[in-house]
Amino acid sequence: MQISKIELGEGLKIALNALKTNRMRTILTTLGIFIGVIVVTVIISVIQGLNAYVKKEMSGLGADTLYLSKMPWIFRSYEEYLEYVKRRPIEEKHYKFILEHATLADVVAPELDTRKTVKYQNESLDNVTVVGTTDAYSVTADAVPEQGRFFNMPEVEFRKNLCLIGSEVSEKLFQDENPIGKRMKIGAHHFTIIGVLMKKGQVFGESQDNTVIIPYTVFEKQYGRRNYMTILIKPKDPRQLEALIDQLTGLMRRARGLEAGKPDDFAINQQSQLMDLYNQLTRVLWIVLIGIGSISLVVGGIGIMNIMLVSVTERTREIGIRKAIGAKRSIIMWQFLVESMFISGIGVLLGILVSIAIALIVRSATPLPVNISTWVLFLGVGFTVTIGLFFGLYPASKAARLDPIVALRYE
Amino acid sequence: MLIELKNIVKDYQLGMDTVHALRGVDLKIQKNEYVAIMGPSGSGKSTLMNLLGCLDTPSSGIYRLNGSNVSEMDDDHLAEIRNREIGFVFQNFNLLPRASSAHNVELPLIYNGTPAAKRKELAEKALKKVGLGDRMHHRPNELSGGQRQRVAVARALINNPSIILADEPTGNLDTRTGDEIMDLFEELHESGNTIILVTHEEYIAEHSDRIIRLRDGKIERDEAK
Structure with missing residues (x-):
């Protein structure tokens, strides 16, 4: 043919004349597809935005940073949690053992944290995160001084009361004053400020800049050992992350004196575990929502078929x-x-336009970086042709x- | 020979019954003849017209039109033959209501792929020929019945078909307008066209040179004047 x-x-x-003559009918018929397209594209875009947001937030944890601690990040039940709580704490000796023997590790940093009120002259700030660590933390947690410097290992060894402050603490307590060399109170103890950290922004809605960093030795002496220590480890070669995990597991079992056959009583966490969990949770959501969108598109398509049958009869x-x-x-x-x-096509086009508008509104009203990507537009063209052809x-x-x-x- | 029908039979299945619409029709029509087909309703007149117009194919028998056997052609092939060989004029005009006279007249040219400029030129010529040069852009509902039928005649003419097939062309017109249309056919005949007229009115059939009378699916009489 x-x-x-x-x-x-x-x-x-x-075809165009027919649509023009039946303008109202065309618009009404288009509505089903229009709504279907909005549902599908907005859902896809919001999920993508959510993914991007979560990925960005999680990247704050460092893709190749391992977090060795007593508890795993993810547990399935309260009972499991209670088991984990009973485990022996991770201590300074473990940190030192790993620092000495983990040959695949590039940097190893201990991390202890608590929240305290900090004071400078008459100004005070509540609920500031206090981190006890070493200068390795600048690498493992990306805590880089913008002014001044980090404390060095001798200063850690000698338990000097030195601290670095986050940008938010600096702004709130010192305003225009230069904080370097000033003495401030963290909880009940006095510290000399030797550095101000670069601004980091928020992770999961929590400011990373409302923080002070002190030597972990000082932390243990002043604020006690009851806090959980986490050891942050970065590999020399990111491709050997798995080997490093094996090595760390071996070292920890030795340090803990675990006999063969006994389960680990510590956990090596990493960002990808959270990512996996997140992906698992959203996959179901994704399928359900796409299902809803598809149903509305099919309903729209049936509407088109119906009106086309009317059109054929009329003509x-x-x-x-x-003929x-x-x-x-x-x-x-x-x-x-x-x-x-x-x-x-009219339905899909209008649907995409409205979806873009919705995406812009969502983006400006929430922290989600919602974007209609080009492949969604291609999807739209695909829908047009498929629905138009199939139901026509x-x-x-x-x-x-x-x-x-x-x-x-x-x- | 322009048209040659050999023992044409057409049966319809109407529920459980078989209707024998044509029971063996033999007919020859030469180029530039002016033929009227007459007969009471149920005589097979419409069926014969549909077959002659290639809108349908016979149950058996052979129909040769301009040398090609159209009795066994498929739908699309028949459409091509209709486009090229036949110009229809219907009782109820059958114009596209939302299209201008010019567009209605152009229609057959669209389906044989004539470029737009050429179509416009030919449509104008055909409309002038039927006396509607000043009604090019009017729609059917802005024209009188006689004018509408003239548009239909122009449409039938535009492709220079072998046959102009007119089915009760004056049936929806008053006597005076009907006569005008018949005069138009007379002119077309004189300028060399072959015209087949289907009618049940004696005075309309009188315009032709040869009257074929059908009864019960067979040719009852075939007389030239």
Whole structure:
């Protein structure tokens, strides 16, 4: 079957005229597809935005940083939690043992934390995160001094009361003053400020800059050993992360004196575990929402089929005239397919436009970086063609197969 | 020979019954003849017209139109033949209601792929020929019945078909307008067209040179004047 360009053009014109004549009907028919497209594209975009947001937040944890601690980050029940709580704490000796023996590790930093009130002259700030660590923390936690310096190992060994402050603490307590060299109170003890950290922003809505960093030795002396220590470890070669985990497991079992066959009583956590959990949770959500969107698109498509059948019936006489005069089946088919694809196309186009608007609103009203990506647009074009073709095919072939004698007699 | 029908039979299945619409029709029509087909309703007149117009194919028998056997062609092939060989004029005009006269007249040219400029030129010429040069852009509902039928005649003419097939062309017109249309056919005949007229009105059939009378699916009489 061949259709000439002229015939294609005529089909296009007929379809457009038909849509223009039945403007209200076209708009109403389009509505189903319109809503379906909005549902699908907005859902996809919001989920993508959420993914990007979570990924960005989690990247604060460092993709290749291992977090060795007593408790795993993820547990399935309260009972499990109670088991973990009973484990022996991670202590300074473990940190030192790993520092000495973990040959695959590039940097090893202990981390102890608590919350205290900090004071400078008459100003005070509550609920500031106090971290006890070493200068390795600047690498493992990306805590880089913007002014001043980090404390060095001798200063840690000698338990000097030195501290670095986060940018938020600096702004709130010192405003325009230079904090370097000033003495401030963290809880009940006095510290000399030797550095101000670079601004880090928020992770999961919590400011990373409302913090002070002190030597972990000082932390243990002043604020006690009851706090859980976490050891942050970065590999020399990110590709050897698994080998490092094995090495750390071996070292810890030795340090803990665990006999063969006994389970580990510590956990080596990493960002990817959280990512996996997140992906698991959202996969179900994703499937459900896409299902809803698809259903609304199919309903929209059925609407198109319905109106196309009406259109074919209304124009039976016209089809008869065209066939009598020499229109082939294919050209009649084309004429109606164009019409149904136009209806679905208008729906998809408007749907995408409104979706973009919704995405912009969501982006400005929430922290989610919602974006309509180009592949969603391609998806839209795909939907148009598929829905238009699929649901237009039956009415169009019905029109094409009409017997001209019967059609000409149709009143 | 322009048209040659050999032992044409057409049966319809109507529920459980078989209707024998044509029971063996033999007919020859030469180029530039002016033929009227007459007969009471149920005589097979419409069926014969549908077959002659290639809107349908016979149950058996052979129909040769301009040398090619159209009795066994498929739908699309028939559409091509209709486009090239036949110009229809119907009782109820059968114009596209939302299209201008010019577009209605152009229609057959669209389906044989004539470029737009050429179509416009030919449509204008055809409309002038039927005396509607000043009604090019009117829609059917802005025209009188006679004018509408003239548009239909122009449409039938535009492709220079072998046959102009007119089915009760004056049936929806008053006597005076009907006569005008018949005069138009007379002119077309004189300028070399072959015209087949289907009618049940004696005075309309009188315009033709040869009257074929059908009864019960067979040719009862075939007389030239």
